Amino acid sequence: MYILITNDDGYQSEGLVALRSALNTVGETVVVAPDRNWSAAGHYRKLFDPLRAWEGTLTDGSPAMLCDGTPADCVALAVMGLLPRKPDLVVAGINLGANLGTDLLYSGTVAAAMEGIIVGVPGIAVSQMRAKDGPWDFRVAQAAVVRLVEKVREFGLPPGILLNLNAPARPPEEVRGFRLARLGRRFYRDELVVRHDPRGRPYYWIDGAEPEDHTEPGTDVAAIAEGYVSLTPAHMDLTSHHWLETLRAWDLEA
Numbered sequence: 001m002y003i004l005i006t007n008d009d010g011y012q013s014e015g016l017v018a019l020r021s022a023l024n025t026v027g028e029t030v031v032v033a034p035d036r037n038w039s040a041a042g043h044y045r046k047l048f049d050p051l052r053a054w055e056g057t058l059t060d061g062s063p064a065m066l067c068d069g070t071p072a073d074c075v076a077l078a079v080m081g082l083l084p085r086k087p088d089l090v091v092a093g094i095n096l097g098a099n100l101g102t103d104l105l106y107s108g109t110v111a112a113a114m115e116g117i118i119v120g121v122p123g124i125a126v127s128q129m130r131a132k133d134g135p136w137d138f139r140v141a142q143a144a145v146v147r148l149v150e151k152v153r154e155f156g157l158p159p160g161i162l163l164n165l166n167a168p169a170r171p172p173e174e175v176r177g178f179r180l181a182r183l184g185r186r187f188y189r190d191e192l193v194v195r196h197d198p199r200g201r202p203y204y205w206i207d208g209a210e211p212e213d214h215t216e217p218g219t220d221v222a223a224i225a226e227g228y229v230s231l232t233p234a235h236m237d238l239t240s241h242h243w244l245e246t247l248r249a250w251d252l253e254a
Helices: 014-023 071-082 101-105 108-118 139-155 220-225 241-248
Strands: 002-006 028-034 053-057 063-067 089-096 123-128 162-167 178-180 185-196 202-214 229-234
Touching: 002 014, 002 071, 014 028, 014 089, 014 139, 028 071, 063 071, 071 089, 071 108, 089 108, 089 139, 101 185, 108 123, 108 162, 123 139, 139 162, 139 229, 162 220, 202 220, 220 229
Parallel strands: 002 028, 002 089, 028 063, 089 123, 123 162, 178 229
Antiparallel strands: 053 063, 162 229, 185 202
């Protein structure tokens, strides 16, 4: 397989190096990564500014293409002609932290995988949780994504579907395996912090505590809490099909 790798934490992320190291065992990899951190940028595209890309290296010295665009820009640029041929798969990550439930609306990692399916290339988003006050340990995410890519190579993915993988903050021997799960809910506890510059003008930071997870059975949030690697298929159809039928009773189309 010819695998396009990107992320939203930027080309200097150790998670990007870990992902490439893992996927080098199952295919030919090429990296097109942002030149800075785009965490929580969502599916932002730089449509009104030129995009630049240049040759660079990752923190392990391996070659990569760097881009001043967003994660979604990196994928679009790569597929539209930056690469010598169209990739078979887009894999984004390994994200430094979870992308669970509501996070998918904000995640640049998931947006990169979503851009892949928009341009006709299957996408996988990979995220790794971190033990509190501990170093990053990507072994679980690495093993999980290798196994997943091998399955994608064997069975394929239908058009319009991306796979969102999250690895728990546990050593490999304590992980209970894969669990297929629907998206759960995370409650953000953001707070507005107001400061003032030397001229007395206000400026703002968004701060607050860590999200509060709702561990409803069957969700990705619950799977991670129970020590599983969670895997959720996702697509772009945000339609509330139930409410589509309910609205028909409003007789708006009469």
